[in-house]
Structure formats: structure tokens, C-alpha cells
Amino acid sequence: MTTETHPTPAHEEIRESHESRRVSAFTDDALGTLDATGVAAAIRAGEISAGEAVEAAIARVAQVDPVLGATTVDDHDRARRRAAHVPQGTPAPFAGVPTAFKDNVTVEGLPMRMGSDALPDRPGCADGPFVRQYLSTGVVPIATTTCPPFGWTATTERPGGRITRNPWATGYSSGGSSGGTAALVASGALPIAHGNDGGGSIRIPAAACGLVGLKVTRGRLLGDPSTDKLPVQLVVNGVLTRTVRDTATFLAAAEQHQPARKLPPVGLVEGPGARRLRIGMMVDSPLARATDPQTREAVEAAARLLDGLGHTVDDTLQVPVPKFFKTDFEDYWSLLAMASSRQGKQLYGPDFDPDKLDPFTRGLADRALRRLHRAPLYLARLRATGFAADRLFPAEADLVLTPTLSHTTPRIGHLSGDLDFDTHFARLLDYVGFTPLHNASGQPAISLPLGRTDDGRPIGVMLSARSGQERLLLELAFELEAAAPFASLAG
Numbered sequence: 001m002t003t004e005t006h007p008t009p010a011h012e013e014i015r016e017s018h019e020s021r022r023v024s025a026f027t028d029d030a031l032g033t034l035d036a037t038g039v040a041a042a043i044r045a046g047e048i049s050a051g052e053a054v055e056a057a058i059a060r061v062a063q064v065d066p067v068l069g070a071t072t073v074d075d076h077d078r079a080r081r082r083a084a085h086v087p088q089g090t091p092a093p094f095a096g097v098p099t100a101f102k103d104n105v106t107v108e109g110l111p112m113r114m115g116s117d118a119l120p121d122r123p124g125c126a127d128g129p130f131v132r133q134y135l136s137t138g139v140v141p142i143a144t145t146t147c148p149p150f151g152w153t154a155t156t157e158r159p160g161g162r163i164t165r166n167p168w169a170t171g172y173s174s175g176g177s178s179g180g181t182a183a184l185v186a187s188g189a190l191p192i193a194h195g196n197d198g199g200g201s202i203r204i205p206a207a208a209c210g211l212v213g214l215k216v217t218r219g220r221l222l223g224d225p226s227t228d229k230l231p232v233q234l235v236v237n238g239v240l241t242r243t244v245r246d247t248a249t250f251l252a253a254a255e256q257h258q259p260a261r262k263l264p265p266v267g268l269v270e271g272p273g274a275r276r277l278r279i280g281m282m283v284d285s286p287l288a289r290a291t292d293p294q295t296r297e298a299v300e301a302a303a304r305l306l307d308g309l310g311h312t313v314d315d316t317l318q319v320p321v322p323k324f325f326k327t328d329f330e331d332y333w334s335l336l337a338m339a340s341s342r343q344g345k346q347l348y349g350p351d352f353d354p355d356k357l358d359p360f361t362r363g364l365a366d367r368a369l370r371r372l373h374r375a376p377l378y379l380a381r382l383r384a385t386g387f388a389a390d391r392l393f394p395a396e397a398d399l400v401l402t403p404t405l406s407h408t409t410p411r412i413g414h415l416s417g418d419l420d421f422d423t424h425f426a427r428l429l430d431y432v433g434f435t436p437l438h439n440a441s442g443q444p445a446i447s448l449p450l451g452r453t454d455d456g457r458p459i460g461v462m463l464s465a466r467s468g469q470e471r472l473l474l475e476l477a478f479e480l481e482a483a484a485p486f487a488s489l490a491g
Contacts, residue, residue, distance in 0.1 A: 023489075029059070035245070040095060072113060073144045092253070094249070098141075099192050102195055103147055157416050158417045188489060198227075207447045207459065214470070220260045224237070282402045287436070288430050309483060317394040330429075334365070338368035360424050405433070409457060448460065
């Protein structure tokens with residue numbers, strides 16, 4: 001196991017010398033250009049071994065990580081042992097497929113730093129529930145991936161210039177908070193990897209890096225001790241992938257490990273559905289500034305594509321977002337930062353060091369303290385948002401189409417971890433105008449890489465559904481992927 005180190009001058013020189021280039025790990029090795037489903041099929045067929053797949057992934061990560069800065073701790077020795085003992089004939093759909101965990105879930109033997117210098121470098125004693133659920137699919141983790149401190153922001157740029165870069169254009173953000181995962185999957189270093197989403201943290205990096213990012217219904221997948229006791233449960237786990245079939249296969253396998261008792265089963269979705277849908281469309285968020293022209297065009301192009309496939313897109317349907325939602329979500333988000341900063345020793349262990357907290361966490365915590373008198377009101381209203389989730393969905397629509405983000409992926413520095421809090425906070429609110437509502441309501445949503453900027457970078461388009469309707473989202477995602485194949489750094 002190797003613990004993360006701060007960037008060396010040599011690494012910074014490499015990063016700066018490739019400020020605008022694309023970074024691809026795809027090569028003629030055991031992984032080739034295969035997605036996770038393809039890698040697993042090759043292992044089952046005996047065309048490659050699990051050990052060869054893992055070694056290829058280790059080599060790919062070593063190739064791109066000096067530029068991308070996407071890993072925190074490696075787990076190579078244990079990955080090699082696991083790969084050597086993948087059972088023959090195992091029904092696990094991703095048996096032997098290399099992957100990684102984001103650095104904010106509990107993994108036995110690995111530290112969970114949550115992207116923060118304040119947390120102790122102490123190995124976990126046992127795997128958390130979602131970690132066990134993900135491992136049940138047969139994956140072989142080789143590392144943990146970067147995130148911004150505590151996952152509060154929508155980029156993976158930590159203080160001191162520790163930056164996770166976008167493989168499509170290294171001068172741009174990889175998104176956040178699952179930015180390390182997104183960078184590795186998009187670059188081809190890994191076929192699939194873990195992310196989680198408490199305000200858009202799967203969907204945002206999926207949009208930035210040209211990936212499929214599904215935020216499932218609350219309660220669909222298992223959680224983690226680090227988030228299971230939140231007063232309002234916003235966080236769900238999942239994966240980032242390059243293909244819809246990998247996301248669908250993962251969800252079906254996770255469901256086999258432990259079905260969600262209070263939700264309709266999803267099952268294995270293997271292609272488009274036959275039903276033609278009525279889809280509401282909202283291009284501008286009631287929570288942020290007007291959507292920028294390139295993002296707007298991506299959503300409108302997706303609407304034209306859907307119309308051509310026989311679906312009905314209606315931009316007159318109203319999405320009933322409560323007027324108080326924006327402020328309530330901001331206040332709760334701030335409250336969580338205050339809890340992390342003030343109760344860090346109880347939450348993370350006696351070695352927690354509050355003096356090492358980053359500027360954004362400190363700013364959020366200070367904001368929460370000033371508004372603490374509102375806590376009973378906003379906690380009650382956010383809980384009610386979940387209870388009344390379907391009232392936040394147009395009655396006439398099957399799905400809703402929106403941008404994933406209010407504007408195209410920003411350059412590195414726009415949301416820097418070293419920014420003053422007020423600047424960072426204002427810029428973040430203008431960027432993340434669509435994703436948080438689904439975390440409060442608990443409803444599922446998926447970001448798909450259906451748009452491109454003028455210079456070829458990905459733009460995400462989001463579809464959301466009523467609670468429990470992941471199958472509908474995946475069926476439509478399959479149809480859109482077939483009609484407009486997603487761009488890849490594989491060429």
C-alpha cells in the first residue's frame with residue numbers, strides 16, 4: 001500500500017507542460033478498449049486472465065496519474081492476490097475486473113481521508129456495507145481515488161495545487177466530488193469505478209468527463225458508516241462507466257446481493273424499451289443563473305434526438321421546485337461542514353486535526369453557525385421533500401430532461417481549493433443548478449454524454465424519473481447511446 005504524496009516539482013512540470021492536451025491510457029493490452037462487461041467476458045472466455053487485467057490497469061494508472069492526479073492510495077498487492085483467486089465459473093458479472101473506490105468510503109486496510117488533510121491516515125477495520133455490495137459483483141480494487149475535502153464542491157482541486165485534471169483537456173476540471181474516479185474511467189485507466197452522490201457528485205464528473213453517471217433512488221443501494229447517520233440522507237453510492245450496459249449490469253448485480261425492500265426491483269436492463277415516453281424539458285434552473293449557450297444547445301439537440309426516436313418532449317411542463325429549496329439545501333450542506341469541523345474527533349478519530357481544514361470547509365462551517373437558528377425549519381422541510389418526492393415531478397411526464405450543469409466544465413482554478421470562501425461559494429452555486437434536488441427528493445437521475453463543446457469537450461445531459469424508476473432511465477439511456485454513440489478517448 002502506498003499513501004498519497006503531495007505533488008513533486010517534477011509532477012507539476014509534467015502537468016503544466018500538458019495544460020491543454022488529452023490523456024488516454026487506451027493501448028493494446030489485456031484491457032484494450034473493452035468496457036467492464038467486455039473485460040469480464042474476456043476473463044470468462046479464457047482470452048485473458050484476471051491477473052492480466054489487473055496488471056494492465058496498474059500499468060495504465062501509473063502512466064496517466066502523474067498528469068491526472070487521480071489516485072490517493074494504491075492497493076496493488078491485495079489486488080494481485082484477489083486476481084489470482086478469482087473462482088472459475090463464478091456467476092459474479094464483473095469477476096476479475098479492475099476498479100477503485102473513492103476515498104470516502106470505509107475499506108478494510110485502507111485509510112479514508114475524504115480528500116482532507118485533517119483526517120487521520122488510519123486504515124479501516126472492516127469494509128462498509130456498500131463496499132461489500134460492490135465487491136460481491138466480482139470487481140478487484142487496485143486503488144482509492146481523489147475527491148475534494150469532504151466532497152463539498154463540484155471539482156477535485158484541493159488546496160496547495162493538488163489537482164485532478166480532466167483527461168479530455170487537462171486545463172479543465174474533472175468535476176467533483178468523484179473527480180478522481182471519473183478521470184481514471186474516462187482516460188481508459190479503469191473500465192469502471194466507484195463514486196457517490198450527495199449533491200451531484202456522480203453526475204457532475206460524469207458530465208465533465210464524458211461518462212454515464214446514474215444517481216439511484218435513495219435506498220436502492222447500501223450505504224457507508226461515514227454517511228448512514230446523517231439527519232437527512234442525501235448520499236447514494238454507485239459507479240461511473242463508459243457504457244450504459246456497465247451501469248445496468250452493476251445495478252442488477254448489486255440488487256442480487258441485497259434487494260431494496262421498499263422499491264420495485266430493477267432487474268437486468270439489456271436494451272431499449274418499446275414504450276414511447278412523454279418527457280418534460282427544463283433548460284434553465286430555478287436555482288441558478290441561466291444556462292449557457294453551448295449547454296443549452298446540447299439539451300435542445302437531445303430533445304430533437306428524442307423526438308426523432310418517437311418520444312414526446314414538452315418544454316411547457318412545469319417542474320414544481322419549492323421556492324425555499326435552494327436556501328434550505330445550502331444551509332444543510334453548511335451544517336454538515338460545521339459538524340465535520342467541530343465534531344471531527346468523534347466522527348473520524350482522536351487524530352483529527354481541525355487546524356488542517358481547508359478554506360471552503362471552514363467557510364461553510366462559519367456560514368452554518370451564523371444560520372444555526374434556522375436548522376429546525378430547514379431540516380424539517382428537507383425531510384418533507386423526500387416524503388413528498390413525486391409531487392416534485394410533473395404529473396404529465398414520464399421523465400424530465402435538463403442539463404446536468406448550468407454551464408460547461410470550468411477551467412482549473414475557477415473552483416480552486418485555495419479560493420476565498422465567498423468567491424468559491426458564489427461560483428459553485430452558479431454551476432450546480434440542477435443536480436441537488438434529486439438528492440433531497442431521493443429520486444433517480446442519470447447524466448449522459450450527449451453534447452460537446454465547440455472544442456470537443458463533453459457536455460452532460462440529464463434525465464430524471466420518479467422514485468424507483470431506474471429501469472425506465474436505463475432503457476432510454478440504451479436507446480440514446482445506440483442512436484448517438486458516446487465519444488471516447490479510445491479514438
